[in-house]
Amino acid sequence: MKRRKVGNMLGLAVLSVVLERPMHPYEMAAVLKQRGKDADMPIKWGSLYTVVANLEKHGFIEAVESVKDGGRPERTVYRITPAGREEFEDWVRELVGTVDPEPPRFRSGLSMMGVLGPDQTISRLRQRLGELDERAGKQRAVLEQLRPMMPRVFLIEVEYDIAMTEAEARWVRGFLDELTSGALPGIDAWRRYYETGEFPDDLGEFVEQE
Numbered sequence: 001m002k003r004r005k006v007g008n009m010l011g012l013a014v015l016s017v018v019l020e021r022p023m024h025p026y027e028m029a030a031v032l033k034q035r036g037k038d039a040d041m042p043i044k045w046g047s048l049y050t051v052v053a054n055l056e057k058h059g060f061i062e063a064v065e066s067v068k069d070g071g072r073p074e075r076t077v078y079r080i081t082p083a084g085r086e087e088f089e090d091w092v093r094e095l096v097g098t099v100d101p102e103p104p105r106f107r108s109g110l111s112m113m114g115v116l117g118p119d120q121t122i123s124r125l126r127q128r129l130g131e132l133d134e135r136a137g138k139q140r141a142v143l144e145q146l147r148p149m150m151p152r153v154f155l156i157e158v159e160y161d162i163a164m165t166e167a168e169a170r171w172v173r174g175f176l177d178e179l180t181s182g183a184l185p186g187i188d189a190w191r192r193y194y195e196t197g198e199f200p201d202d203l204g205e206f207v208e209q210e
Contacts, residue, residue: 001101002094004087005058009041010051012095015080015088022064024075025052040157050079060084073099106168117194118187122179125172132169137161 017023017031025048037043055061061078080088098158106128113121146155149152178184193199 001098002090004091006051006053006060007053008047010043010045010047011055011060012088012091013041013043014048014051014055015036015084015091018061018078018080019085019088022077022079024067024077025049028052049051055084060087066185076171083091114190114193116185117190122176125176125179129169129172129176132165132172134166136169139165 013032014028016037017028023031029045029048032038032043038045052061056063056078059081061084062081063076064079065077066074069078087141116124138157141160143155143162146158175184179187182188
């Protein structure tokens, strides 16, 4: 992944809204929250003003005016620059076309699940599967609610979320079937290792059923 002058994903979100029209930071946050962008990317709202300042520092946005709204402090309005639009488009191209090298947290957990033993693993995966099924149901409900109001091109990320959630649920369900039926090769050796703490001298025990 390319190292960017402003790498915080909130910077990408800010560029997306000032691409439409000039805004002050408070309005940027309001629009992003209204559109649920904090569900699409990791956003820490407390860093908004720092991110805006960094975008301005590197020439991606520029101040156009300061506005006074009643008794509130003066607010600076920013617009995107040509360099900012180029950065925004390049960033989106990278996100769409490049595979993220960072492994998901679930993969990290799976790589260490031997310490839990088969029974705890089954219990935790059942919990995960229930949460995945619940999440997929909520995502489908959101999609059905938004479909009459928005073109599909603006709902693609919701479709992606549903597909990824359902794919993970299918995989977890299949692996659970192997665990609960005892069909997973080496499950007995794994259980003995968990119960005794003694790792088998012959790794073949983890490959073939006894």
